[in-house]
Amino acid sequence: MPPRITYSTGIVLFAVSRGFRYGFEIMDASGLPSGTVYPILRRLEDARLLSAKWEPIADARDEQRPPRRYYQITGAGRQALRDASARFPGLTGTLQPAASPTGS
Amino acid sequence: MSRIPGASLIRLVARLIPAGRREEWSAEWIGELAHAARSGAPAWRLHLRSLGAVPDALWLRHHHGASTRGHSMFTHDVRYAVRTLARRPAFTAIVIVTLSLCIGASTAVFSIVESVLLHGLNYRDLDRLVAVWSNNPKEKADHYQVSIGDYFDWRARSRSFEQLAGFFPEWNVTYTAPNVAERLAVGAVSANFLRMLGVRPRIGRDFAAAEEQVGAAPVAILSHGFWLERFNEDPSVIGKVITLDDTKYTIVGAMDADFSFPQQRVDVIVPLPILGSYIHRRGVHMLSVIGRLGPGVTIASARREMAGIVAQISAEHPDVNVGLGVTVNSLSDDLLGDIRRPIEVLFAAVCAVLLIGCANVANLMLVRAAGRQQELSLRAAMGAQPSAIARQLLTESGLIALVSGALGIGIAFAVTHATAAMLPSSIARIGSVRVDAMVLTFTVVVCIAVALLCGVGPAVRGSRLASGQRLRDAARGSSSSRSAHRIHNGLVIGEIALALTLVVCAGLLITSFARLTGTDAGFRGDHLLRMKVSLPDAAPDAKRDQFFESLFAQARALPGVRAVASINRFPLHDANLTTQVIVDGAPPPPDDQYPEADFRLASPGYFATMGIPLLAGRDFGSSDLATRSSPRVAVINRTAALRLFGSTNPVGRRMKLGPESAPSITVIGVVGDVHDQSLKEAPRPQIFVSTRQRVPTVVSVVVRYEGKPGPVIAGVRRIVGSLDAAAPVYDIQTIEELLVTASLGERFTTSLLSGFAALAVVLAALGAYGVIAYGVAQRTREIGIRMALGARDSEVLAMVLREGALLFAIALVVGAGASWWATRAVAGLLYGVDATDPTTLLAAVGAMAVATGIACYVPARRASQVDPTTAIRA
Numbered sequence: 001m002p003p004r005i006t007y008s009t010g011i012v013l014f015a016v017s018r019g020f021r022y023g024f025e026i027m028d029a030s031g032l033p034s035g036t037v038y039p040i041l042r043r044l045e046d047a048r049l050l051s052a053k054w055e056p057i058a059d060a061r062d063e064q065r066p067p068r069r070y071y072q073i074t075g076a077g078r079q080a081l082r083d084a085s086a087r088f089p090g091l092t093g094t095l096q097p098a099a100s101p102t103g104s
Numbered sequence: 105m106s107r108i109p110g111a112s113l114i115r116l117v118a119r120l121i122p123a124g125r126r127e128e129w130s131a132e133w134i135g136e137l138a139h140a141a142r143s144g145a146p147a148w149r150l151h152l153r154s155l156g157a158v159p160d161a162l163w164l165r166h167h168h169g170a171s172t173r174g175h176s177m178f179t180h181d182v183r184y185a186v187r188t189l190a191r192r193p194a195f196t197a198i199v200i201v202t203l204s205l206c207i208g209a210s211t212a213v214f215s216i217v218e219s220v221l222l223h224g225l226n227y228r229d230l231d232r233l234v235a236v237w238s239n240n241p242k243e244k245a246d247h248y249q250v251s252i253g254d255y256f257d258w259r260a261r262s263r264s265f266e267q268l269a270g271f272f273p274e275w276n277v278t279y280t281a282p283n284v285a286e287r288l289a290v291g292a293v294s295a296n297f298l299r300m301l302g303v304r305p306r307i308g309r310d311f312a313a314a315e316e317q318v319g320a321a322p323v324a325i326l327s328h329g330f331w332l333e334r335f336n337e338d339p340s341v342i343g344k345v346i347t348l349d350d351t352k353y354t355i356v357g358a359m360d361a362d363f364s365f366p367q368q369r370v371d372v373i374v375p376l377p378i379l380g381s382y383i384h385r386r387g388v389h390m391l392s393v394i395g396r397l398g399p400g401v402t403i404a405s406a407r408r409e410m411a412g413i414v415a416q417i418s419a420e421h422p423d424v425n426v427g428l429g430v431t432v433n434s435l436s437d438d439l440l441g442d443i444r445r446p447i448e449v450l451f452a453a454v455c456a457v458l459l460i461g462c463a464n465v466a467n468l469m470l471v472r473a474a475g476r477q478q479e480l481s482l483r484a485a486m487g488a489q490p491s492a493i494a495r496q497l498l499t500e501s502g503l504i505a506l507v508s509g510a511l512g513i514g515i516a517f518a519v520t521h522a523t524a525a526m527l528p529s530s531i532a533r534i535g536s537v538r539v540d541a542m543v544l545t546f547t548v549v550v551c552i553a554v555a556l557l558c559g560v561g562p563a564v565r566g567s568r569l570a571s572g573q574r575l576r577d578a579a580r581g582s583s584s585s586r587s588a589h590r591i592h593n594g595l596v597i598g599e600i601a602l603a604l605t606l607v608v609c610a611g612l613l614i615t616s617f618a619r620l621t622g623t624d625a626g627f628r629g630d631h632l633l634r635m636k637v638s639l640p641d642a643a644p645d646a647k648r649d650q651f652f653e654s655l656f657a658q659a660r661a662l663p664g665v666r667a668v669a670s671i672n673r674f675p676l677h678d679a680n681l682t683t684q685v686i687v688d689g690a691p692p693p694p695d696d697q698y699p700e701a702d703f704r705l706a707s708p709g710y711f712a713t714m715g716i717p718l719l720a721g722r723d724f725g726s727s728d729l730a731t732r733s734s735p736r737v738a739v740i741n742r743t744a745a746l747r748l749f750g751s752t753n754p755v756g757r758r759m760k761l762g763p764e765s766a767p768s769i770t771v772i773g774v775v776g777d778v779h780d781q782s783l784k785e786a787p788r789p790q791i792f793v794s795t796r797q798r799v800p801t802v803v804s805v806v807v808r809y810e811g812k813p814g815p816v817i818a819g820v821r822r823i824v825g826s827l828d829a830a831a832p833v834y835d836i837q838t839i840e841e842l843l844v845t846a847s848l849g850e851r852f853t854t855s856l857l858s859g860f861a862a863l864a865v866v867l868a869a870l871g872a873y874g875v876i877a878y879g880v881a882q883r884t885r886e887i888g889i890r891m892a893l894g895a896r897d898s899e900v901l902a903m904v905l906r907e908g909a910l911l912f913a914i915a916l917v918v919g920a921g922a923s924w925w926a927t928r929a930v931a932g933l934l935y936g937v938d939a940t941d942p943t944t945l946l947a948a949v950g951a952m953a954v955a956t957g958i959a960c961y962v963p964a965r966r967a968s969q970v971d972p973t974t975a976i977r978a
Contacts, residue, residue: 024136024153034156039163046167060135065142068135069128 008032010084010091012040013073016050017081019101021070029095041071049077108137109147110154120161122168129164133157177492181499188500195472196504199465202867203508203558206461207550208515209860213454215520215543216527217447222542225436226362228302229396234403235438236268236393236410237431247431250393252376253386254417254425255294258393261413264406265395267300269293272390273368274679275378276802277348278638278832281334287638287834288330288348291370292378298325300396308342308357316375323375324353330371331358348372366439367392386424394435407432427697446853449930453609453860456602458550460864462557463595464871469501470592471878473562480566490567497566501559509551513544526852561591592875596868597915600956603861603868604919605926607948610854610861612927612934615944617854619936620847625676626778626787628715629843633813634674635836637824638802645730648799651827652707655805655820662819664810669710670795670803675780676846677804685791687748688758688768701744701789702780703761705800710792711739711775713808720745721755721773724794728772736769736797744789745774761791769793783846784935804835813838853933865952869959876908877963887967888975897968904967908960912953919952 005013011030020029027037044050050071060067073081085091114133121129137150189196227233236258238248250258255270262268271293279288295316304310305325315323324346326335335341337358345352353374365373379390397406410430418425473480480493517539524537565588637655639648652670659668673681683703693699708724711717719742728737738759745754758768777787795803809816821833837845844851880887887900923945931939 022136022139023132024140027153034153035159036156038156038160042160042163042167055135063139063142065138066131066135068139069132 005080005084005087007088007091008036009040009044010081010088011094012037013044013049013077013081013084014091015095016071017073017078018095020095021072021101022068023071025101026071029101031094031096044077045071047076048074049080050074108134108141109150110137113151113154114157117157117161120165122165125164125168129161133160177495178499181496182503184496185500185503189503192472195468199468199504200508200511202461202870203465203504203554204511204515205863206458207509207512207547207554208519209863210454210458210550211512211516211539211543211547212519212523213447213451213856214546215516215539216523216537217451218540218542218546219537221440221444221447225366225439226303226364227435230436231434232266232397233301233435234395234397234406235431235433235435236395237433238389238414239429239431240427248428249389250391251386251389251424252379252391253421254414254428255391255393257417258410258413259294261416262395262406262409264398264401264409266398267296268393268395269297269300270376270391270393271297271366272376272379273365273370273392276638277372277378278830279371280347280350280830285830285832287636287832288371289369290348290378291365291368291373292376293373294376297373300394302396303359303363305357306360307339308355310357311375316377318377320375320377322351322353322377323356324348325357325359325373326355327365327369327371327373328359328361328363329369346372348374348378351378366394366435386421403432403434443849445929445932446849449609449933450853450856450860452926452929453606453857456606457860457864457867458554459557460599460602460867460871462554463599464867464874465504465554465558466561467592467595467871467874469497469558469562470565470588471874473497473566474588476566494563494567497563498555498559501562502555504558505551505555508554509547512551513539513547516543516547523856526848526855589879592878593911596871596875596911597918599868599871600912600915600952601919601922603864604915604948604952605922606857606861606864607952608919608923608945609926609930610858611944611948611951612930612937612939612941613850613854613857615937615941616934617847617850620783620850621843623779623783623936625783625843626716626776627675627839629839631809632714632839633807633809633816633836634677634804634839634842635807635817635820636802636834637670637805637831638834639828639831643801645799648801649730649796651831652795652799652803654827655823656707658823659805659807659820662816662823664812664816665807665819666810667709667713667808668805669713670707670800670805671710672705672795672800672803674804674806674842675778676783677842680781683761683791684763685744685748685789686760686764686766688760699747699789701740701748701791704790704792705795705798705803706739706792707795707803710806713806714778715808716778717776719774719776720753721771723773724796726796728794728797730797730799734797736767737772737794738769739773739775739792740771741775741787741790741792742777743787744791747789761793850933850935865955868952869955872908872911872956873959873962875911876904876960877966879907880904880963880967883967884970884975887970888972891970892972892976900970901964901968904964905960908956908964912956915956916949923948 008030011032012026015026015029018029020026023034023038023041026032026041027034030037032040041050041052045052051074052069052071054069055067057067111134114130114137118126118130133154137154140150140153141147236250238250238254240248250270252270255268259265259268259270271291273289273291275290275292277288277290279286293311295311295313298304298310306328308325311323311325314320326341331337331341335344335358341355341358344355346355347353353372359373395406397403407430410432414425414428414430418428483493484490520537520539527537639651643651656668656670659665673679681703682700684698685701686698706724708726708728711723721739724737724739728734738761740748740754748754748759749757754771754774757771759771760766760768775792778790779785779787780790781788805820807816807820817836824831824833887895891900927939937944
């Protein structure tokens with residue numbers, strides 16, 4: 001069953017689509033608190049609108065820290081984002097101006 | 105890896121995550137936190153963000169939890185219960201306030217029970233410890249101190265005891281150190297004292313057997329308090345020397361904080377030889393004796409053995425030991441005897457309040473279960489099992505008990521401190537009252553009991569209601585089961601009866617307390633001050649006399665001082681000392697048992713300073729001196745005059761104090777009686793000898809002052825310091841304070857029990873109100889019809905009030921029975937009032953009747969104002 005896309009869900013989906021891939025990055029970009037972002041990520045992942053992978057172990061080892069888990073938008077996710085953008089026209093203007101993705 | 109801010113919370117919260125996903129979940133959070141920390145994010149921000157792990161974990165647990173069915177049913181029940189309770193905030197608040205007050209009060213009282221009665225005496229195998237006293241059956245005195253000679257004989261001859269130890273708990277000495285002169289309380293003990301109690305010093309060693317011999321090198325063991333205060337718990341104190349009354353004592357040990365000296369708080373423990381010359385005198389009864397029974401020895405068999413030994417010793421020393429017997433009691437009865445009963449009464453009272461609270465809440469919940477009939481029936485119709493509905497209702501009461509318990513513990517923490525401050529010193533010195541693990545366990549048990557008491561009734565009823573065929577009835581709201589009504593009434597009758605019992609007991613204690621505080625102590629307590637001044641024992645009499653004369657002369661000149669005098673043992677404060685009295689010319693008593701009287705040393709002007717009236721003759725004068733030419737004189741009190749001289753005039757009569765060989769002294773005056781050992785005890789015969797003829801070493805200086813006591817105390821201190829820098833002034837109090845202290849135990853019991861009784865009355869009245877109001881609400885239609893058929897307001901009012909009166913009448917009968925039983929328990933605590941005092945009993949019934957009357961009148965009045973047309977249509 002596809003999840004109900006709320007405004008916050010839409011923001012998270014949009015942030016991931018713009019290359020913000022890690023939990024804390026998504027928070028920085030969306031301005032949403034950690035207690036909101038993570039359950040949304042779990043829901044989107046359960047609904048296969050996002051997929052998750054672990055960052056290559058070598059990258060983390062170089063920086064002497066544990067690896068992070070990152071999220072990517074799926075095909076179904078892009079479709080859902082399009083639907084959400086139609087429902088919430090302001091969605092694409094919601095990201096924090098100073099934020100820039102680390103990945104891609 | 106260095107510490108990552110927030111990581112510890114993640115590890116904690118990870119326990120909520122289903123096992124299969126836990127590792128990955130933690131890794132993701134730790135990964136993000138570690139990365140952010142490396143990128144220089146401030147720690148507070150990471151801590152803040154890590155809080156998001158909680159909703160994240162709860163979400164995952166909820167959606168991916170591999171929980172069992174029972175578990176999810178439980179969370180479902182809890183959530184449903186929370187929602188149901190939140191929907192009725194007023195009901196929930198009343199119930200929780202009631203229960204948390206009851207639980208808080210019972211927890212606070214239990215903390216006293218636990219710390220004083222259960223753990224107050226921290227000695228190994230307490231049940232094997234016995235107190236052994238001399239007694240005198242003819243004088244009906246069964247707690248005589250033991251003479252030191254007798255004690256050593258007992259110890260040598262008895263076989264019942266593993267250890268038999270003797271001690272004197274209130275020897276006072278002056279402790280001197282550079283810039284310090286301080287009075288200390290010393291416990292003088294036999295060398296085996298600590299071994300007998302089964303305790304060891306925390307540091308250092310116990311006394312050796314040889315150290316109790318006269319002439320052994322003086323040694324001392326410090327109490328924890330003194331060690332902490334003077335030496336800051338420094339372990340290197342062992343081997344150091346302290347000076348007590350000009351004698352140097354080597355410190356060999358220091359006690360732990362949880363050790364309490366029996367009977368009295370002491371600063372230092374030393375072997376018996378500190379008692380000096382007393383140690384050789386068999387006639388001086390000053391030791392308390394405690395024994396540890398050998399394995400398998402009973403108190404009864406120890407008693408038999410000791411009786412034989414005492415008879416033997418009496419035969420060997422007929423001059424001093426005539427008529428003496430022996431008392432052997434369990435130590436805990438002996439030490440806790442006086443305070444056990446009030447604490448038990450308070451605990452019983454608080455349990456009664458708890459029961460009333462539970463009955464009240466159970467009633468409220470029963471009424472509410474009835475109100476929820478439709479909801480419950482609907483759930484049953486949709487397939488809910490009766491067991492599921494019962495479980496749901498039990499969950500609600502469990503949740504209420506949990507919240508109330510948590511609040512109750514909070515209340516207990518808050519009030520235990522205040523309660524402990526109110527405790528009379530006789531209780532406070534036995535155990536420090538606090539909320540500890542055992543008290544919390546008690547609270548948990550109480551909460552479970554509360555949940556069951558309040559919840560089972562409604563649960564059973566709810567599951568019965570939830571049968572499909574009742575749905576129709578429920579919709580009409582006309583179903584009222586007669587048995588349910590009986591349960592409501594039964595609970596309220598029980599509440600009123602219990603509350604009545606508490607009010608009766610509280611009433612008796614209040615009357616008793618009023619009589620006690622209203623008792624004339626025999627002297628004027630206002631603007632009166634006492635303080636102890638002590639001089640070295642070794643100073644010659646003349647020097648001490650001169651010291652006190654100079655002190656009085658200079659103190660009288662202080663501004664605000666109206667009179668100054670002294671007494672060696674102040675009434676209601678110091679321990680007693682008695683003497684045998686032989687009246688010159690009176691025939692010897694048939695059994696050689698001469699009368700006894702309290703013996704006091706008082707200065708000239710003492711009676712006038714105290715406001716004790718002179719009834720005949722004269723006070724001591726400045727000419728009554730210790731010189732050869734000055735005859736020895738005494739003043740006696742009224743009771744002594746009557747006991748010793750009957751109706752004849754005692755002034756000018758002569759008597760001997762002590763043995764027949766003692767010199768005769770002349771009675772020069774008779775003064776009014778004073779309550780000396782306790783306000784409860786009738787005045788005893790007392791004999792006063794002038795301090796100028798027999799000079800004491802320690803006195804209470806008594807000052808009648810004007811204005812504030814502070815400057816007077818400072819002035820006396822200054823004078824004493826200028827006369828002798830090594831003489832301490834201590835133990836200072838106004839007599840108003842002393843009179844309050846003298847009734848502190850009674851004040852404590854009375855005020856607490858009155859508080860509980862008031863709470864019980866309010867709860868019982870609320871209960872009665874609830875039941876009557878519910879009955880009225882159920883019968884609104886019936887009342888409407890009656891009124892439509894011509895019933896007047898007053899008839900309806902009377903009808904409802906009759907119902908309340910019937911409840912009260914039944915409760916009165918039940919309560920009378922319970923009161924009869926309960927007043928037996930408090931009878932021993934009463935002073936000047938009989939346990940069946942009719943005024944108090946009637947007042948208690950009256951108070952309860954008024955409370956119940958008001959509780960019934962409100963719904964009755966509402967019933968009488970029912971509008972028939974609305975009621976019938978409803």
